[in-house]
Amino acid sequence: MRRTAPLLVLCLTAAGLGGCTESDTTPPAVPAGITAQAGSATSVHVMWQAPDPADAVTNYQVFQAGRLVRELPADRTMVDVTGLAPQTAYAFTVRARDAAGNTSAPSASVAATTPAARAEDHRAPTAPARTTGRADGPRAVTLSWAAATDDNGVTAYDVYQGGIRIHTVGPADTGTTVTGLQPDTAYTFTVRARDGADNSSPDGPAVDVTTPPSAGQGPDTAPSEFTATASPGSVTLTWTAPNTGRPTGEYELHVNGRPVTVIQFGAGAVPASGRAEHRLTVTEPAGTVWTLKLRARLPDGNWGAFSAERRIVLGA
Incomplete structure (x- = not known):
């Protein structure tokens, strides 16, 4: 938890003004868990841990050898630093900044060495197997x-x-x-x-x-065994409804990270934990790539957790 910030009290005594305003002067906590990994002969990937919400971080500053090289919003806790030289050692630190302009001390310094460049290397590695x-x-x-x-x-x-x-x-x-x-x-x-x-x-x-529910969170709310199958002019979705204790007849479908439609079943069409199927008619050209996921409307009216995400190529 962040300590309660000491307050700088500014009393306004100009004509017609009275009272005081308070200003936050405590910097955020130093970013923790910083790592650096060379991603190529000319880039290094720098990561660190997300802040405690109580720190009210608004952005990060990434430094290389004391020189500011990147600024990122608070929801970004990694960055590729590019334009580096091959076979060179680099050191990085990160500072956090809050809305009041307070900046943390530098994080621990981490080092990474870029590998040698390979001329005319256009061949990609093989895919990692057996994940x-x-x-x-x-x-x-x-x-x-x-x-x-x-x-x-x-x-x-x-x-x-x-x-x-x-x-x-x-x-x-x-x-x-x-x-x-x-x-x-x-x-x-x-x-x-x-x-x-x-x-x-x-x-x-x-x-x-x-991931399992946390203590007191109740049963799993995500649709399971979600599949998406593309065919010319359509996409067929199937899944197993979450067992919320009641029939689950309403689902929100997301395509490429955005909600696109709500799938509704009639009363009694889907049992409390039964298998469901829905077919979409699509007009996008063959070869279009979609990623899909869905979530169920829970008995309390809220949306549950998302299913696993599926990637398909339309028309395949």
Whole structure:
């Protein structure tokens, strides 16, 4: 928890003005858990832990050898620092800043060395194989995968969730723990290998992991066993309804991260924990890529947790 900020009291004594205003002068906590990993011959991936909400962080400043190189909003806790030189050691620190303009002390310094550049390397690594995952409590997941290969050597592995890169580890790592997740939520992870020329492999096999509910949170609310199958002119969705104790007849479908429609079933059409199916008519051109996920309307009127996300190519 952030300490209560000492208050600087400014009393206004100009004509017609009275009273005092209060100003926050306590800086945010120093960013913790900072790491740096060379992603290619010219880039380094820097990450750190999300702040405590009580710190009211509004942005971060990333420094390389004391020089400001990136500024990021508070919801970004990683960045690729690019334009670097091959075979060079770099050191990075991060500072947090709040709405009052207070800036934290620098984080611990972390170092990374970029690998040698490879001329005319256009061949991507092989995809990491045999991805597995398990929940480590309601807010963390541990992933592992088989090592990829590359003609010039793998330099990093990137972890993606819902098509967004969320984590990067070094070439010797074939596993990692992803933290900061939500309880009672289905996640779909894939892993890509990257080489020194920034060529990325195809996705390795996707793995679905559902975090357990936290204490007092109640039963799982996410639709399970979600599938999406594309055919010319249509997409067929199937899933198992969450067991909320009542029939679940309303679902919100998200495509490419945005809500697009609410699927409604008639009374009694879907049992409390039965299998459901819905077919969409699509007019988008063949080859369009969609990512889909859905969530159920709960008996209390709120939306539940999302299903795992599925990626399809229309017309396939």
